Every structure is written in structure tokens, then in C-alpha cells.
Amino acid sequence: MSAVPQVPNPAALEADGVGCHSGKDAMLAAAKTAGKSDVLKQYATDYPLPEGAGPHDQPQSMCPAFGSLRVGLRMRRTHTILSGSACCVYGLTFTSHFYGARRSVGYVPFNSESLVTGKLFEDIRDNVYKQADPALYDTIVIINLCVPTASGVPLQLLPSQINGVRIIGIDVPGFGVPTHAEAKDVLAGAMLKVARAEAEAGPVAAPRTGIATKPTITLLGEMFPADPVGIGMLLEPMGLAAGPVVPTREWRELYAALDCAAVAAIHPFYTASVREFVAAGRKIVASAPVGYDGTEAWLQAIGEATNVPQALIDASKNKWLPAIKAALARTPIKGRVTVSGYEGSELLVARLLIESGADVPYVGTACPKTPWSAPDLAWLQARGVHVQYRASLEQDIQAVREFKPDLAIGTTPVVQAAKEAAIPSLYFTNLISARPLMGPMGAGSLAQVINAAIGNRERFNKMREFFGDVGSGDRAGVWEGKPVERPEFRAETKRQVIKMLKKRKAEEMI
Numbered sequence: 001m002s003a004v005p006q007v008p009n010p011a012a013l014e015a016d017g018v019g020c021h022s023g024k025d026a027m028l029a030a031a032k033t034a035g036k037s038d039v040l041k042q043y044a045t046d047y048p049l050p051e052g053a054g055p056h057d058q059p060q061s062m063c064p065a066f067g068s069l070r071v072g073l074r075m076r077r078t079h080t081i082l083s084g085s086a087c088c089v090y091g092l093t094f095t096s097h098f099y100g101a102r103r104s105v106g107y108v109p110f111n112s113e114s115l116v117t118g119k120l121f122e123d124i125r126d127n128v129y130k131q132a133d134p135a136l137y138d139t140i141v142i143i144n145l146c147v148p149t150a151s152g153v154p155l156q157l158l159p160s161q162i163n164g165v166r167i168i169g170i171d172v173p174g175f176g177v178p179t180h181a182e183a184k185d186v187l188a189g190a191m192l193k194v195a196r197a198e199a200e201a202g203p204v205a206a207p208r209t210g211i212a213t214k215p216t217i218t219l220l221g222e223m224f225p226a227d228p229v230g231i232g233m234l235l236e237p238m239g240l241a242a243g244p245v246v247p248t249r250e251w252r253e254l255y256a257a258l259d260c261a262a263v264a265a266i267h268p269f270y271t272a273s274v275r276e277f278v279a280a281g282r283k284i285v286a287s288a289p290v291g292y293d294g295t296e297a298w299l300q301a302i303g304e305a306t307n308v309p310q311a312l313i314d315a316s317k318n319k320w321l322p323a324i325k326a327a328l329a330r331t332p333i334k335g336r337v338t339v340s341g342y343e344g345s346e347l348l349v350a351r352l353l354i355e356s357g358a359d360v361p362y363v364g365t366a367c368p369k370t371p372w373s374a375p376d377l378a379w380l381q382a383r384g385v386h387v388q389y390r391a392s393l394e395q396d397i398q399a400v401r402e403f404k405p406d407l408a409i410g411t412t413p414v415v416q417a418a419k420e421a422a423i424p425s426l427y428f429t430n431l432i433s434a435r436p437l438m439g440p441m442g443a444g445s446l447a448q449v450i451n452a453a454i455g456n457r458e459r460f461n462k463m464r465e466f467f468g469d470v471g472s473g474d475r476a477g478v479w480e481g482k483p484v485e486r487p488e489f490r491a492e493t494k495r496q497v498i499k500m501l502k503k504r505k506a507e508e509m510i
């Protein structure tokens, strides 16, 4: 066995160690000292934050590493191991099982000593050797969370394969990857890179369902299971078929994904994955077939990217566009709706709502602006919609307050804030992403749930009237007696905060 690599930056771990409480800047600085500059630089390019970003420079969402963990856990014959603080691993495993992961998450624990001495890396390597059974796995994924990344645990020194099992080590720190959406891309991109090298080196495994007989379009982004089927129907008159969805559910699907006629960037944040497809010589098509205008433009773009004759592109349009128009007209949505989320499909959902008749003044997405959502941005802006990339929770809630919608679609805290204000609201992830959005199936799918929710307004008003301000603000929670107002405590806290802010300001001026 080779010598144990020392942690490059043990000083970062002295005393209390580097952790969430150290703040993003401290962790970034530690990681750079620890030899992670290149990977962090790549993340800063792939997943940019707004220039001059302040304290809310990062969307508030769950731990980003969940995105990578979820991608690993959903793949057949793949074992996923976390390397990080126990509290982070507890939260991540809890969330993954909450979302229905049906297999175990591996964990290599550490303490300050094993981290500083480099023993953690040795433990990870031992663990990987123990798990690398080709009868069980194609791949083992090891994810460095914040603390091991900040202290430079060198996963890149792991062998690239053991007994034929691929070993893929990635750093997914919360201070380098802004959202869990983009963390999906970190792992998908890393896997595509390895698969591309394998495909270039020689013959690789065929897809489980056999090699496609028609040229295929690879679909980037996790979507409702009926959507790839619907997209396949749209493509059929053009002599094309829907290819695999990336992130894939199996290693060998990666080869089929790379072996496509073009890639549809349905979700626009897969920058590292796009890089691999471009390196493989594939064209990337932006946006998605949502609603009438979206489907028309997307079919044209796909046809042009794959050199399909215009007559066949028109055949698909003639077959599907009237059906989409009819479905939209059959199921109108009346009312004002704000949309916010972190899945990457927010702009697409807004397009569909507007084509269904809704007034959508605001769309907030935690994802960054990329070329792959440019057509959606232009379409929405032409209709006066404010599109906020990298939206913070504060911006999303402010939009609800300002536009006073009939319905707020958003993340959990946005929904909570809207409900407190007696505004009907729907969770993006559970209720909107759980429906088809594409083609004719998507055209009418949102109306029922949205109209039902909008119709609930009167109930909200009644509840608000009944409860008044009971249990709101700092009186929320379970109380054994009637909450007692303590204005003197409030005044004292305010005095201390003002004093602290003044002190900080004075220190800045020195």
C-alpha cells in the first residue's frame, strides 16, 4: 500500500476545526490552501454567482450534496459513499430516505485526528477496496462534503478502478456548488467524462433495451416519467426517438446518451455534462417542448440540429401543435400566479401557465442564467415577466408580497409565507414537478391542480378571520400558557445588535 497522503491543510482543522460555523469565506480559503483551487475554479465557472454577490449570494436550499447523492442512489449497481461531518451525513441520509432511496448510503466517519493525519483518506481507500465487488457494482461514488473538501482530502488519488469497478471521487462542498440541482451535474458530468473516455478507447456495453434503430435525442434533466414518452411521440414524425435521460439510471446508459444525434438541455444547468457532450461532438438544443410556442420552436431547433428535412419537421408540427392548442384552450387557468423553485424547470412552467391564460408577473429560479434557458427568458421577458435567476428566498417572498398573486408556487418557505398571508400556494417539487409538462400531455396537466388551489382562497380568508394573529411571529409554537410579551428583552437585544453593527463598521474603517 502506498504512503498515507497527509492532509494538505491541517492548520485549517485546528481547535474547533472548519465547519458550517466558519462561514463560506473561511471554508473557501481553507480549501484553496488545501490544494482544491482547480476544482473550485471550475465550479465558479460552471455554476456562477452574481457579481459582487453579498450575504444572500447563494440561494437558500437544502445541502447541495443531496443532488449528487440522489443521482448516485438512483443508479443501478452503484454504491454511494459520503465523506463528511456526521451531522451533514445524518441530514443527507435522512433526506435521501425521505425521498424514497431504497438502498444504504455508505459513510466513512472521521475525527479531527484522522482528518489531520490523513488517516481519513486511508480509511476511505480501505473502504472502497472492501466494497469494490464487480458482482454487485459497476461504480462506487465517493462524495467529499464541506469539511473534507476544505481540508483537502485527495479523492483524486484513489485508483480509477478496482476489480473492474469504477471509482469516482467528487468534491461537492456547499461553499463551491450553489444548489443541489447543480450538484446533480457535478456527478453526471464526472460520470460522462469517464464513460466518454471508455467509449473512445474501445467497444462498450450496449443499452439493456438494445441499440436504438433511429437517431436519438438525449434528454438532460430529471423529469416526470411520462415526459420522455411524450417527447418520443413528438420526435417520431421526424424519424427521431427519445434517448436516455441524463442523469442516467445505469452506467451503460451513459454510452447511449453520448451516442446521440443531439442533446436537449431540458433543464438548463447541466454545464459540466454539456461540456462532455460537446467534447463528443454533439449539438445542444436549448429550451423544451412546452406549450404551443415552446413546442413549435423546439421541434424546429431539434430538426435543424439533426439535419431533418423541413417537410418532416412540419409533419411533426402539423400533427402535434393543433392538439396542444386544443388542450390549452380546454383547460384555461385564470388568475395571477408567481412561480419560484430550485429544479431548473421554473421558466418552462411559467411558459405553460401563461399559454394557459394565467398572469405570471414573477419567476424566480435558484439556478444560474445559461444559454440553455435563453429562449425561455426571451419569451417570458417579451410578455413582461420578471425573471430572477439565482433568486434568494427573500426575493421570492418579496415577489409574493408585491404581486399579491391568486396562487404562489414555490419552495417550502415560500409556500409557508404565502399561506400565512392567506394566499393559496403549491409546492413546486411535490405538486408541479409531479406532472407532465411537455407536448400535448403537458398542455392541460397543470390546470386542474392550479385552479383547485386558486379556488381555495375563500377558505384561507375564513381561517385567517378565525385565527387572527394567534400563533404568528414570535408567538408561534407550543405554549403551556398565554405567551407574555417582553418588550424590555426586545429593546435590550436591539440595543446589542446596534452596538455590534457599529463596532463592525468601526473595525472596517480601521
Ligand code: SF4
Residues within 6 Å of the ligand: 019, 020, 063, 064, 065, 084, 085, 087, 088, 091, 145, 146, 147, 173, 174, 175
Ligand atoms: S456538507 Fe456542507 S452544505 Fe452540506 S450540510 Fe454539511 S456543511 Fe452544510
